[in-house]
Each structure stands twice: as C-alpha cells, then as structure tokens.
Amino acid sequence: MSTKHPPRSSTPTPLSARLASHPHGAPASAAGKHPAPPCTLVIFGARGDLTQRLLMPALYNLVVDGLLDSGMKIIGINHGERETQAWCEDLHDALQKFAADKASTFHAGKLDDNAWNWVAQRLQYMAGEFEDDDVYQRLAQQLGGNGRDGAQGNVVFYLAVGARFFKPIVERLGKAGLLQQSADDSGPFRRVVIEKPFGSDLASARDLNQHVLSFVNESQIYRIDHFLGKDTVQSILAVRFANALFEPVWRREYIDSVQITASEVIGVESRGRFYEQTGALRDMVPNHLFQLLCMVAMEPPNSFDAETVRNKKAEVFDAIKPLTPDDVVFGQYGKGPAGAAYRDEPDVAKDSRTETYAAARVRIDNWRWAGVPFYLRTGKRLTARHTEISVQLRSVPFRLFRDTPVDALTPNVLTLRIDPTHGTSFDFNVKTPGPVMQIGAVHSSFDYDDFFTEHANIGYETLLYDCMLGDQTLFQRADSIESAWAAVDGVLHPKDGSAVRVHEYAAGSEGPAEAQALLARDGRAWRALTPGESRKS
Numbered sequence: 001m002s003t004k005h006p007p008r009s010s011t012p013t014p015l016s017a018r019l020a021s022h023p024h025g026a027p028a029s030a031a032g033k034h035p036a037p038p039c040t041l042v043i044f045g046a047r048g049d050l051t052q053r054l055l056m057p058a059l060y061n062l063v064v065d066g067l068l069d070s071g072m073k074i075i076g077i078n079h080g081e082r083e084t085q086a087w088c089e090d091l092h093d094a095l096q097k098f099a100a101d102k103a104s105t106f107h108a109g110k111l112d113d114n115a116w117n118w119v120a121q122r123l124q125y126m127a128g129e130f131e132d133d134d135v136y137q138r139l140a141q142q143l144g145g146n147g148r149d150g151a152q153g154n155v156v157f158y159l160a161v162g163a164r165f166f167k168p169i170v171e172r173l174g175k176a177g178l179l180q181q182s183a184d185d186s187g188p189f190r191r192v193v194i195e196k197p198f199g200s201d202l203a204s205a206r207d208l209n210q211h212v213l214s215f216v217n218e219s220q221i222y223r224i225d226h227f228l229g230k231d232t233v234q235s236i237l238a239v240r241f242a243n244a245l246f247e248p249v250w251r252r253e254y255i256d257s258v259q260i261t262a263s264e265v266i267g268v269e270s271r272g273r274f275y276e277q278t279g280a281l282r283d284m285v286p287n288h289l290f291q292l293l294c295m296v297a298m299e300p301p302n303s304f305d306a307e308t309v310r311n312k313k314a315e316v317f318d319a320i321k322p323l324t325p326d327d328v329v330f331g332q333y334g335k336g337p338a339g340a341a342y343r344d345e346p347d348v349a350k351d352s353r354t355e356t357y358a359a360a361r362v363r364i365d366n367w368r369w370a371g372v373p374f375y376l377r378t379g380k381r382l383t384a385r386h387t388e389i390s391v392q393l394r395s396v397p398f399r400l401f402r403d404t405p406v407d408a409l410t411p412n413v414l415t416l417r418i419d420p421t422h423g424t425s426f427d428f429n430v431k432t433p434g435p436v437m438q439i440g441a442v443h444s445s446f447d448y449d450d451f452f453t454e455h456a457n458i459g460y461e462t463l464l465y466d467c468m469l470g471d472q473t474l475f476q477r478a479d480s481i482e483s484a485w486a487a488v489d490g491v492l493h494p495k496d497g498s499a500v501r502v503h504e505y506a507a508g509s510e511g512p513a514e515a516q517a518l519l520a521r522d523g524r525a526w527r528a529l530t531p532g533e534s535r536k537s
C-alpha cells in the first residue's frame, strides 16, 4: 500500500489529535482542528437518501464547526432534471425534518440560517445518467478542465450510489482524465469515496478492487465504513491505549470471551429489494462488526499514522479463522409482537430465505487471542437497539470464599456502548453491607452526556473531513476488505454447496433460539437485549 499522509495540501489533524484528552466539556474545536483545504465535492447520487440523510447534515455540521474552506464547491449529479434552486430546497426541507426529529442523529435543533446559506451558495446540480459519457465531459468543463488535465483544483468524488455503479463511474472518471494527479503528490488531489457494500463476496470484492485500482492508486481511494466515523468506535482505541487499567488484562490469560452486538428494532423498511440480495451477514458482519472486532483485537500501533493503524488491523483480519457454516446461525423474523414477518415486507419474496439475523463465533488465531471466542450477532426487528461490545473477564479463583455464604462470583464485564447510548460500563463485585461476607455484583457506568456538552456527531463529518485532509486512517484498505470477505466466504459459498439454515424468530424477540445454542455449546450465554434499557445504570 502506497499511502503516507499527508500527501498534499495542509497537514491533517491525525486521529491522535481527536483522541487527545481535553478538559471536561471543552468544545470540539478545542482539539485544535483547522479547516480542510479548498476542494470541489462531486456527489454522485445527489438526490439519494444517503446524500439527504447523512452527507448534507454532515457538511452542515462541518460548516458550523468552521471546518470547511470558503473555496469549497459542491456539485451534485443525479438522473432527472432539477434546477439547482429546487435541489437546494429539497435538501433544506430534508435537513429541517431531520433537525426536528428527536430520534435522528442530526442534533442541529433549529437550523442555523447562516450555516445553511453557506452550503446553499456552493451547491450546483447537474442532471445526468451515471453511465453516460457526456456527463463526464460536462463535469470536466464544470471542474475547469483544460484538455490535458480533466479538472483543476482538488476534487473529491463521492459515490453515494448503488454498488452496480461503482465500476462504471470510476471507469468513466478515469477515462475522462478526472482522476489524474501528479505522481509526486505535489499538485491538486483527486480522491474517490466509495460507499458500502464494497463487493458481495470475496470474488466480487477482488474484482472491484482490481477494476478501481486500474484507474486510481490506493492512496486515492476512501472506502467508507460509517461505523468508523462514530466517536464511540474511535474511542475504543482511547479506552484501550490511554488507560493503564485495561491493556494489561487485554489478552487470553484474563479475557474469557467477547460479545459484539448490533441489534436493531427496525425491520428492512423500504430496503426490501436491496436486502433480499444482501442479508444480515453481508450487510453487517465483514464490515461493521469486523471493524469493531479489529478495534478490540488489534495490537497497539506505534502511532496513529494511517498505514500504521491499518497494518495492525490487517494483522487481525489475517488471523481470523475462516468461518464455516458450523460457526454461524441465521434467522429471519416472522410475525411477532413488533409487527409483520419479513416475508410480508414490500419487495420481499413470499418464500424468501434471506437472513435478517446472523450470529457467529469467530476465532482469532494469534498469540493474544488464541482460545478466546468472539461472539458476533446482528439482526433486525429485535427487542432492543444496542450496538455494544462486552468484554468478559475470566473468573477469579473461588478458594478464598469457600467457607463463606458466597456460592458464586459474577465475572467482570467491561461494556463499550456504541449506540444508542454512548459510554462505558463495568460490572464488578463488592462486599454487601452487613456482618457476613456476601458478594454483590454492581454496575458502574460512564456516559458521554454526563461529561461532555457536545453531542456525538453523525459520523460522516469526521469521514468527509479526513478525506479532504488526506487521512485514510478511518477508511478500509483493499487488502483488509478482501481478508474480511475471505473470512466469511465459506459461509456464503459452503464447500458442499448447501445453504446455511435460516431459523424463524418472532419480530420483537431476542432472535432465534438456535443462536443461544451456539453459545451454550461453549458453556456461555448471550447478554440479554433489554428493551428500553439504556444500560447506563
């Protein structure tokens, strides 16, 4: 891999600066951030859901934080005629809706007119089909191309489009000369942001990497996994490496097992067509859940330099033992207290065998983690929304308590809460008050809201900002994408050609009973998914 940041433009604020401790309640800008260099952001999929729901709120938040350069321009490309003014109004309406929605991650409250006007003045809409060569000629003109160089100035091409367009768009950008940048990194940058899903199995991911890398260098590609934009995910490294308490026990000698959960209450909503082809495993496991696993399992890097961090993560991916059908349990929600069955959702086949739940037992075959199972589960229409990591420590020797009324000791569990509550909890044992030695399991909890005035952002701010700075730390590298797909390929394409069984669970439940059996086999159990419980106290 070729990158060494900073490639060009201004010096990036490294991840380390974001992780730097700052005084209780200090504003985000206190971490010493400076505006990103001027650039044109070209969004393919300008009228899509992702642009409305995530990119625009993120750009707005970056403006509020003073992190965008006044020379920035935003060109939105989409099929369908629309005046720039009308596009602008659509985006404004959507932003207002998200700002008013208490459940949304966009915490703007009331929109700041100045910040919105800043964005609005820079918007320009271009109608066009993504596979039409003419679009790229027009785009080159918009970007000030001079015949030799397809564009002038820094450009970020953001592919907020369906995966089938990734190859054609990159190819056409390349052929139109829009991805050319000087070999010594001295001139303007040309970067391509590619959304998930990056491939649908090992073969397709390899093919996509190969295709894209024939038009750009690895240092120009920013493969998004939006989980990495979450403060609470980045904080895993801070918790591990900024405290003396955890790292000494962060190994097989002290850790019994790790559970990584991403449970959702929502169903597939309007995404039936996409989900039918995808399923819970592809949608969540080799990307989001493996990223969480890597943050927990990686060795300490020597610095937060992008390649140093990504090399450490790559080592974890390499050490994951390829999963077999025996290591996973699939489920699909049937009718239940939370509503209709998956098969009754729009655009879903009545006899669909797509899994909406996946649980897996993952083994990491290296010195630190040998023998420590990582249990992963994700599912839609479950009883509660929790994205969290629970690290269970081994039990202490019981001997000391053999002559007391204590008959069992609860193991210590450290829980890193990613969503919807943000924080860290620790379960440990104390003596209960009174004349006899009795042990009580207690729960201690840190919550971001109690310590910091800022709301956790929606994640895309950090990713967009880092991309403009040229910091690839939080983006996925080609080799890791392929290793992740390689780890699940034996489940997606079992050797004997059979498909993994899909067990039904009731919408609104904890998932299929067979998932419990996966852990029971090892003498363990999943932590309960308690509805409406913040797990703060």
Ligand code: BG6
Pocket: 196, 264, 283, 387, 419
């Ligand atoms: C997306 C998946 O990548 O992540 C969705 O496609 C899923 O199916 C979502 O709902 C979960 O992300 P978050 O940030 O809401 O936990």
